[in-house]
Amino acid sequence: MSSSLIGRAWLWVSEKPKIEHLVSQGRLTRRVVDRFIAGRDLEDAVKVIKDLNGRGIGGILDYLGEGVNDPPGAEAAYDAYLAAIKRISETGIDTTVSLKLTQLGLEFDKGACIDHLRKLAAEAEAMGARLEIDIEQSRYVDDTLEVFRLMHADHPTLRLALQSYLRRTPADLETMSDLRPRIRLVKGAYSEPVDIAFYKRSEIDAQYRFLTDWLFENGTDPAIATHDGVLIDHARKLASKQPSGNKSFEIQMLYGIRRDLQEELARTGYRMRVYVPYGSAWYPYLMRRIAERPANLRFFLRALLRN
Ligand SMILES: Cc1cc2nc3c(=O)[nH]c(=O)nc-3n(C[C@H](O)[C@H](O)[C@H](O)COP(=O)(O)OP(=O)(O)OC[C@H]3O[C@@H](n4cnc5c(N)ncnc54)[C@H](O)[C@@H]3O)c2cc1C
Numbered sequence: 001m002s003s004s005l006i007g008r009a010w011l012w013v014s015e016k017p018k019i020e021h022l023v024s025q026g027r028l029t030r031r032v033v034d035r036f037i038a039g040r041d042l043e044d045a046v047k048v049i050k051d052l053n054g055r056g057i058g059g060i061l062d063y064l065g066e067g068v069n070d071p072p073g074a075e076a077a078y079d080a081y082l083a084a085i086k087r088i089s090e091t092g093i094d095t096t097v098s099l100k101l102t103q104l105g106l107e108f109d110k111g112a113c114i115d116h117l118r119k120l121a122a123e124a125e126a127m128g129a130r131l132e133i134d135i136e137q138s139r140y141v142d143d144t145l146e147v148f149r150l151m152h153a154d155h156p157t158l159r160l161a162l163q164s165y166l167r168r169t170p171a172d173l174e175t176m177s178d179l180r181p182r183i184r185l186v187k188g189a190y191s192e193p194v195d196i197a198f199y200k201r202s203e204i205d206a207q208y209r210f211l212t213d214w215l216f217e218n219g220t221d222p223a224i225a226t227h228d229g230v231l232i233d234h235a236r237k238l239a240s241k242q243p244s245g246n247k248s249f250e251i252q253m254l255y256g257i258r259r260d261l262q263e264e265l266a267r268t269g270y271r272m273r274v275y276v277p278y279g280s281a282w283y284p285y286l287m288r289r290i291a292e293r294p295a296n297l298r299f300f301l302r303a304l305l306r307n
Helices: 003-014 017-025 030-036 042-054 071-091 110-126 138-152 169-175 201-218 229-240 259-267 283-291 294-306
Strands: 058-063 095-099 131-133 159-163 182-186 223-225 250-254 271-278
Touching (some): 003 283, 042 058, 042 271, 058 071, 071 095, 071 110, 095 110, 095 271, 110 131, 110 138, 138 159, 138 169, 169 201, 182 201, 201 229, 223 229, 229 259, 250 259, 283 294
Parallel strands (some): 058 095, 095 131, 131 159, 159 182, 223 250
């Protein structure tokens, strides 16, 4: 079986509630969780970001959680994000905040989700912080684009993530060209059907390059969010032709992945940000990180067997 098929199979298995129960209830070794998650509390993430800032790297705070299906859950996520925004202002750390619309209730009450987001964006602006919106499974993409457009008029600094594995993404970007949008470009982390998403690496990467070109031409301050050195080099070449050179784009990576490259890029004058997840709802995030690499899967299964 190819590694991408193993990854897809793993993502499918990991979405089964029984497996979540087994893993979350088991004494999963801390090392596996700690590698990718900053900790359970906001203060754990603040500490990690202070350390990153000390090395010339910005943060992206992410309160873990997704697929919230009741109003109290969405309220709790809203409160957690409000607390994060306030803490940024108190500590002066250099970080943005990234959230998922399904955390704020998109699945069951789009209006309430938009209200939460509007209040968070206003609060963030008042405190000098910036928000980013993660992109989730393909079934949420239409609503997410609609919410982004709605918010853009009042909050043009809002950044939206888009996925190069989705066949539709070039068309989605074209419909946003009037906004000159601020986009975080990612490959895509979910298990999607093949009529919706590419899953050959060569196709995902080719579309990533195409979309990078589009963003340098038509977007604002593109964020190239990948650990793939070849794709980062592609963006670096485009940046070298821009008047602001290295500073014309941002590179983003995940906590726990390619720390060597993160530091090297920051040292050589690139704007680098690291996505720092915290909270107790770590299971789906961790499963996606494990599915991305067969070596992680072997490490994880060994850790489970030892428990
Ligand atoms: C800042 C940021 C935000 C993101 N936000 C979203 C989002 O909103 N929605 C979404 O669908 N996806 C998001 N992702 C995840 C993204 O879609 C990919 O799943 C993830 O980045 C892995 O792909 P890659 O681009 O690094 O390329 P890959 O080709 O998967 O990896 C390139 C190299 O990076 C290293 N690497 C990659 N992943 C791992 C890992 N898990 N463990 C160890 N090494 C690894 C390996 O050296 C690998 O060879 C985000 C990623 C980043 C960096």
